[in-house]
Amino acid sequence: RIEAVDGPAESGVHAFLHLDAEGALAAAEAADRAIADGAPASPLAGVPVALKDNLTTTDMPTTAASRILEGWRPPYDATVVARLRAAGLVPLGKTNLDEFAMGSSTENSAFGPSRNPWDLTRIPGGSGGGSSSAVAAGESPLALGSDTGGSIRQPGAVTGTVGVKPTYGTVSRYGLIAFSSSLDQIGPCARSVLDAALLHEVIGGQDANDQTSVSAPLPPVVEAAQAGARGDLSGVRIGIVTEFSGEGYQPGVLGAFTDAVRTLGELGAEVVEVSCPSFTYALPAYYLIAPSEASSNLARFDAMRYGLRVGDDGEHAADEVMSLTREAGFGAEVKRRIMIGTHALSAGSYDALYGKAQKARTLIVRDFTAAFETCDVLISPTTPTTAFPIGERADDPLAMYLADLCTIPSNLAGNAALSVPCGLSADDGLPVGLQIMAPALADDRAYRVAAAYE
Numbered sequence: 546r547i548e549a550v551d552g553p554a555e556s557g558v559h560a561f562l563h564l565d566a567e568g569a570l571a572a573a574e575a576a577d578r579a580i581a582d583g584a585p586a587s588p589l590a591g592v593p594v595a596l597k598d599n600l601t602t603t604d605m606p607t608t609a610a611s612r613i614l615e616g617w618r619p620p621y622d623a624t625v626v627a628r629l630r631a632a633g634l635v636p637l638g639k640t641n642l643d644e645f646a647m648g649s650s651t652e653n654s655a656f657g658p659s660r661n662p663w664d665l666t667r668i669p670g671g672s673g674g675g676s677s678s679a680v681a682a683g684e685s686p687l688a689l690g691s692d693t694g695g696s697i698r699q700p701g702a703v704t705g706t707v708g709v710k711p712t713y714g715t716v717s718r719y720g721l722i723a724f725s726s727s728l729d730q731i732g733p734c735a736r737s738v739l740d741a742a743l744l745h746e747v748i749g750g751q752d753a754n755d756q757t758s759v760s761a762p763l764p765p766v767v768e769a770a771q772a773g774a775r776g777d778l779s780g781v782r783i784g785i786v787t788e789f790s791g792e793g794y795q796p797g798v799l800g801a802f803t804d805a806v807r808t809l810g811e812l813g814a815e816v817v818e819v820s821c822p823s824f825t826y827a828l829p830a831y832y833l834i835a836p837s838e839a840s841s842n843l844a845r846f847d848a849m850r851y852g853l854r855v856g857d858d859g860e861h862a863a864d865e866v867m868s869l870t871r872e873a874g875f876g877a878e879v880k881r882r883i884m885i886g887t888h889a890l891s892a893g894s895y896d897a898l899y900g901k902a903q904k905a906r907t908l909i910v911r912d913f914t915a916a917f918e919t920c921d922v923l924i925s926p927t928t929p930t931t932a933f934p935i936g937e938r939a940d941d942p943l944a945m946y947l948a949d950l951c952t953i954p955s956n957l958a959g960n961a962a963l964s965v966p967c968g969l970s971a972d973d974g975l976p977v978g979l980q981i982m983a984p985a986l987a988d989d990r991a992y993r994v995a996a997a998y999e
């Protein structure tokens with residue numbers, strides 16, 4: 546299937562940056578032997594999985610879709626990768642993303658965009674468009690992504706697949722190339738809610754290598770997906786976030802969302818409207834906090850430790866080699882973020898920019914806390930529009946940033962959120978996503994509602 550649809554990069558789905566057919570075959574044979582010996586490590590033993598290329602792997606390159614990491618081989622596996630291997634899953638290869646996960650379309654990849662299998666002229670979402678399009682195109686039944694502001698859920702929505710951002714701290718970030726450490730979270734991409742839950746259980750749980758890893762037991766997501774599949778939501782109170790509709794939302798997206806609300810009611814849920822007024826600050830707060838943390842995280846790419854090194858010819862001093870390497874190795878969006886973040890953290894701007902954004906973050910947490918006092922879960926469209934044409938927003942960063950309007954609040958608050966397919970838009974026949982948000986450590990609630998709806 547990968548051979549049939551993934552290439553060539555100019556016109557194919559281009560979900561993969563690297564394939565490891567031999568490694569996958571060996572892992573599959575090992576899983577077969579374990580099953581034959583009566584010792585399968587997991588119900589997913591032998592099942593292929595694609596890995597976003599910002600997760601470190603010892604047996605495959607890890608580029609974060611950046612020239613600056615070209616040729617680098619990580620010395621260790623990310624915890625999630627180690628857990629997949631231990632459970633007998635079969636890593637197929639590394640998937641495309643926006644460089645360092647900064648973007649909403651994969652167009653910021655240094656290696657060319659991925660394409661949406663529903664319409665190859667359109668974006669597959671981002672930053673994890675490679676993982677979601679691999680699942681949507683039938684190239685891999687499962688994939689892992691990372692979600693800092695929506696990079697698992699938005700690609701899931703626009704490719705008609707399931708994408709989950711677990712509660713912050715419940716899936717180890719060890720071996721995830723850091724973008725914005727207080728927001729980053731690894732999660733599953735899958736074709737069904739139950740598949741996502743099964744993968745979630747393999748990768749989740751405390752890890753001593755991640756200082757923000759939480760010790761609470763992983764919420765019972767598989768049980769919740771199975772319970773939800775019985776299709777009874779009586780006793781569940783669902784809040785529609787009123788701020789996430791209206792201007793800027795395509796009629797076809799709102800139409801599919803309204804149909805979903807009706808379905809949830811028919812399944813027995815009580816659906817009410819809730820206002821979260823501070824959510825309107827989420828996007829501007831995110832675009833200060835995420836670049837600030839990124840500017841600090843990306844300082845490690847100094848031409849000494851990883852991959853690319855430019856100007857190391859005996860003619861240039863070390864600081865010049867660093868500048869030349871960063872100039873050549875980082876793409877335009879990454880440079881933009883480093884500059885925004887450095888500015889927001891500088892002495893003259895810190896209080897007015899970074900400090901204010903942190904205050905907005907607190908207000909958003911309070912809105913969630915108040916809303917979850919009366920509602921079990923909150924819902925919204927995952928993203929205001931369906932997949933847009935490749936190139937349409939490439940030169941307009943502000944338009945690109947709007948794709949994550951509805952997904953960002955859950956990153957800022959650290960709670961659980963997922964996107965489940967919600968039919969096709971009457972405007973263009975493309976997939977729409979329903980976002981379901983749940984309190985921190987109540988990921989199972991989102992799974993239950995999603996499985997019932999699905």
Ligand code: GLN
Pocket residue numbers: 646647648649671672691692693694695696697724835946949
């Ligand atoms: N699109 C958002 C950004 O560009 C979110 C990215 C992400 O979740 N990794 O920052």
